[in-house]
Amino acid sequence: MARLIYFAFPRGSVQGGQKMIIRHVEALRGLGFDAYYGTGPHNVVPTWFEHNVVRFTDSNFRSDDVVVLPDDAHDSLRRIPSMGLKAVVFSQGIYLSAALSYEALETFPEGRLPPFIAVGQRLAATIRRAWPGTQVELAPCFADERIFRPGGAKRDAIAYAPRKRPIEANAIRAFLRRFHPRHAGLPWTVLENATELEMADGFRSSTLFLSLSRLESIGITPLEAMACGCVVAGFTGVGGQEFATTANGFWVPEDDCGAAADALAQAADLVATGGPALKWRLEAGYETARQWSYARFLTALEEVWMKLAPETRIQTGPLD
Template sequence: MTGVNSSNESERRQRRIFYLSKHFGHPLGGVRIAYHHVAVLNRHGFDAAMLLVDGMKDNFFDTNVPVARLSPEHVIRPTDIYVIPEPWKYCLQRFAEFPVRRLVFCQNHFYLYHGLEDRWSFDDYGVHQVFCCSEVIAQYLQDIFDLKDVPIIHNGIDHDVFRPAPAKKRQIAYMPRKMKVESIFIRETFRRRHPQYADVPWVQITNRTEAQVGGILGESAVFMALGRIEGFGLPPLEAMASGCIVVGFTGDGGRSYATAENGLWCTPEDWMGTADALAQALGDFDRDGGRCWVEAGRVTADQYTLDRMEREIVAFWEAEVRR
């Protein structure tokens, strides 16, 4: 969904929208999502930009969006809307001093208390609205903070980037960033417990562009999901869209989409069970390409489209700029 409704364009451009971010030195799904929000908003006539606290733009994502820098020269207007990541205590404190509209975009409930620290709730920072990206986060915010209205903008994946290659390779793709020690332990336990698969390559995905990740997943038979303390967890969904058999952990946030049919989901710290699940996945791949797992994963991934994400972004912000 693209384009601008001319009748609403003037209203949309009356207020500036800034998503705060910075350069982390490696690709992060949450940063990618923020960039995507800003790209969508600009396509629909909103005055939106990334506001970088360190002045360095990430180069891992193939999106061209307006960028501003948080510096002494940055002029704050009363009509501005600032979107602050949930763990950023300093920015929550500083922007509480200005007569602007303050929103928190919570992409990971596990990091909430880094931002709140000694505060009881975001009300103490004068935050006007908290929105999020998954049912798991929304439920936590409702249960613990008694928030009645927690809008969800569901993440979408680019199905042109994440799709099966013409032929799959008998290999296991994995992203070890959040479970570096565990990934080695699982791999070596698996090789010794199931020596018939000891020669199956493990392809590490680290510091790759989105297109490169899509290429690796597209040609891999199995994806080892190593999510931990996740608010949502994009990689397993991207792997499903890429035709991988998914094995591993939801990281909590993945409960938004994980089912008994679309992945061999493992109990955290059940290392033997995880090794056995990997062996089952490879056995199923050797037998029929893991057809049942792959098909169920595709059906799940098809629900998380960029079109749906775009519709939800626009609907949320159309209401927000009128407040």
């Protein structure tokens, strides 16, 4: 019987793409698909979020197995044509995929490129432009409402995760202190290498979130902050333009740290003033996060795999 094996090559560090691979496998098993999380013997399975997946750790494939590869796994993508297995590419990165894997994808025979699953519309459009005629399905990433939601007391504080932009984070902090001294005393909640639950707690307890998104296909961290009731300011990471509006955030051009400090000050002024304007801004954030929900993802994921590999579904209810 056909199995659905999502391969990943985790190092144990915080990587949103690794979380999404595991969430796919969990969701598919909940829908009755015979899905597995495939890793190599030297990979480190993430422990920074709670999950429950069945692992596939050997190399004994069946002829009807369906292998799902990350779009940045260039070595594995080069080997797939010679393995005789049905393959699907799970694409979460516009830029990393182009930088690492386009040469590997160019080795596929003409017209034989595997189907893609993309996490956002902009990414899907880029894949279609790069590989005309290739099948591209959409299973949107999500701000998990089971975890990221309002609750508890908030304090006036700025939550931020500087991992992708450490220099910019320090510059913005300095600019805010010098350009807007009225907000110099605001505390900063650093969410560096935080677990998923720590991230959610940090968002729920802070009024503000500085978005340091960079080179994203979507970038779900600002969506998670909105879902927890933060006023968001900062960068979209390009991919965040898919959800960023003038209503749901104080967005600025990429890399402009001075503008980011100014936007953060505007957001802090809004929080300090309160009233209908703040309520309107928060509601816009909640509504945006709802458009990127786990429920929406689950419906799309089921539709995608019933189209790509219905033979891997062995029952209509959960397997575990």
